[in-house]
Amino acid sequence: MGLLQKFDFKSSNYERPTLHWVCGNISTGKVCPIGPDGRGQCRASFECEPIKEGDRWSCTRSKSSDGKCKAGPRPDGSCCLPITKCVPVETVRGMRGRVVAWAVSLTIGLLIIATHGSGAVNLLSPGGLTLKHGEVGTKCETCHEAFESGLSGWIHEAFAPSDPAGTSKKCLSCHEMGAAPLQAHSLPRSALDQSALEMETLEKVKVAPVALEFARSLFGSPRKIAEELACTNCHKEHRGTQFDKTEMSDNRCQSCHTVRFASLSMGHPEFINYPYSRRTRVQFDHVSHISRHFEKAGKEKAPETCTNCHEPDDNGLKMKVKGFATTCSVCHLEQITGVGQVGQKGISFFSAPGLDVAELRAQGAAIGE
Amino acid sequence: MTFTSRRYRNILICAAIAASLVLLNWLFDMALRDASFLSGWLLIIGMAFLTIYNLRKKFPFLPLIPSAYWLQFHVYLGFIVIVLFLLHTSMEFPRGPFEITFWLLFFAVAGSGVIGIFITRNLPGRLQQRHGERLIFERIPVFRADLAEQVRELAMKSVTEISSSTIADYYAVRLNPYFAEPRNFSSHLFQSERPLVNLRREIRSIQRYLNKRGREILDDIEVHVIAKDNLDYPYALQLVLKGWLFVHIPLTYSLMIFALMHVVLVYAFAGRTL
Known part of the structure; x- marks a missing residue:
């Protein structure tokens, strides 16, 4: 067979690629030239609209629709060939547009349900909390102040100016970080600057990784850019129970630190006064205390949380043991002062084996008999 | 320039851009910045450019760049956006339901796009070989x-x-x-x-x-x-040839809505960093 398709204007309609509806008679091959409207309604009426030439009506049917008809227009000027109405068919383009509209509506609907429903916490949470934070609770508003304000509040918060103090407020309601909680290592800026100055004069040779120098020159040092740092700058959450929030690469540490070095073995500043001075060690068996002593005699005196006996140091980097007066003495003071103790009071520094003869006699013991 | 050499050149440029973005992300992270914000914004911009290709096709009468060039750009940018997405997610599977849906949507769109490349590269040639006449x-x-x-x-x-x-x-x-x-x-x-x-x-x-x-x-x-x-x-x-777009385009719009929601959630709750 020859070519099926013709493109000359007499035998070819122009199929507009953006049309959403086509004539319902397409499957029979008898497509009307006017076609349906944008809403898929058939517009067919007559095969042409006759025009008046002098005192006679003339057929205007196009050549692509077989030209002028033999019968010609009626005496009243109407066409003699009415077109049977059809049910227009949606084009592939039209169907795709409808699927897109459905997909968009469905997505928006699902998100509205997700953000307004009672299960919003579970649906929107980007992941589990670390073990310690998980103990605080699973409510979003515990850590995210804006959560309770709903979607509009979230959008407002998203467009609000950056506020490290506000962002970290909830963190600092639990974590006692000293006087400068929004500074690196919770040290005041003056102390950091002083330390940086000392290190700069101390260390003359700096062998920093090229990439680190490049990164600093491109993006600057965080210390010089921001007055304050939010906690989330270094500590991430919602990465699962086993995630280490304190983990940080050496290079990230060095992005702030004045003295930079290639590695621990190459260029790291000398450790001064290492090992650092510390208080006398006290052997304290947590297991035996918790499982034995606190369960029996000292239940009412037993500590309830870690912070009953421990507190962070000034830098907020290490957990110190609180003083004797607030820890050991709660249970052991009477033992030390000797309340109800036989013989000498207090804890002896050195003692030789012997008998407390005076006391034994006072108790009526038969000594030397 | 032949078709093959043009393709090699474009792949090379695409790979160089992707490698530069990986490097930039690494340096940004090293400077104690939140690299996920950098990769996230680049991702959003890239996805927006990919999406407007569909809008471009709705205005064939406008004197915009020819659709063939847009398509080339769309395909290569698509590959760069996949690299950016892997960077942004640290190549980890997400944990929360919202994030998982977002992740799945992205790969459904990207996957349908890759399948679409295969379809649009193979079927037109077969049509020409078998029939010879280009039928509307x-x-x-x-x-x-x-x-x-x-x-x-x-x-x-x-x-x-x-x-x-x-x-x-x-x-x-x-x-x-x-x-x-x-x-x-x-x-x-x-x-x-x-x-x-x-x-x-x-x-x-x-x-x-x-x-x-x-x-x-x-x-x-x-x-x-x-x-x-x-x-x-x-x-x-x-x-x-037309059917694969029934997956690719609707999911693209859903993905963009999820992306906007993700941006709002991140800025509202993730805490502003450097």
Whole structure:
């Protein structure tokens, strides 16, 4: 067979690629030239609209629709060939547009349900909390102040100016970080600057990784850019129970630190006064205390949380043991002062084996008999 | 410049840009910045550019860059955006339901896009090889109706000309349904001509019952059967060419809505960092 398709204007309609509806008679091959409207309604009426030439009506049917008809227009000027109405068919383009509209509506609907429903916490949470934070609770508003304000509040918060103090407020309601909680290592800026100055004069040779120098020159040092740092700058959450929030690469540490070095073995500043001075060690068996002593005699005196006996140091980097007066003495003071103790009071520094003869006699013991 | 060398050049440029973005992300993280914000914004911009290609096609009359160039840009940018997404997610599977849905949507869009590249690179060539005539998809039903009408007339003519209802009966039972709608979609897709061969064998098997004139009419009908098969072939392939967009485009818009929601959630709750 020859070519099926013709493109000359007499035998070819122009199929507009953006049309959403086509004539319902397409499957029979008898497509009307006017076609349906944008809403898929058939517009067919007559095969042409006759025009008046002098005192006679003339057929205007196009050549692509077989030209002028033999019968010609009626005496009243109407066409003699009415077109049977059809049910227009949606084009592939039209169907795709409808699927897109459905997909968009469905997505928006699902998100509205997700953000307004009672299960919003579970649906929107980007992941589990670390073990310690998980103990605080699973409510979003515990850590995210804006959560309770709903979607509009979230959008407002998203467009609000950056506020490290506000962002970290909830963190600092639990974590006692000293006087400068929004500074690196919770040290005041003056102390950091002083330390940086000392290190700069101390260390003359700096062998920093090229990439680190490049990164600093491109993006600057965080210390010089921001007055304050939010906690989330270094500590991430919602990465699962086993995630280490304190983990940080050496290079990230060095992005702030004045003295930079290639590695621990190459260029790291000398450790001064290492090992650092510390208080006398006290052997304290947590297991035996918790499982034995606190369960029996000292239940009412037993500590309830870690912070009953421990507190962070000034830098907020290490957990110190609180003083004797607030820890050991709660249970052991009477033992030390000797309340109800036989013989000498207090804890002896050195003692030789012997008998407390005076006391034994006072108790009526038969000594030397 | 040949097609192959142009493709190599574009792949090279695309790989260089992707490598630069990986490096930039690494340096940004090293400078104690939140690299996920950098990769996230680059990702959003990239995805927005990919999405507006669909809008570009809605305005063919505007003097914008030709669609062919847009498509090239769309494909290569798509690959860069996949690299950015892997960077942004640290190549980890997300944990929360919202994030998981977002992740799945992205890969559904990216995956359908990659499949789309395969389709749009292979099927047009096959169309040209098999048929030779570039048929407009919307016109195929009209041509099919024409062929069906011609075969119906041949069948009717056979009754009077050969005084036998053999061809007309066969038309009523087998050919009328065959010409009524597109047939053998999967066979055309996998380039199997078995259904056509079987049908032609069936037609030839009738010849023994016909006289000379009847055989001439039957030969004519067979030509129309082949022509109908030649219409079904581009119909099946063009349907696939258009059909994959039923997945790619709607999911793209859903993905963009999820992306906007993700941005709001991140800025509202993740805590502003450097």
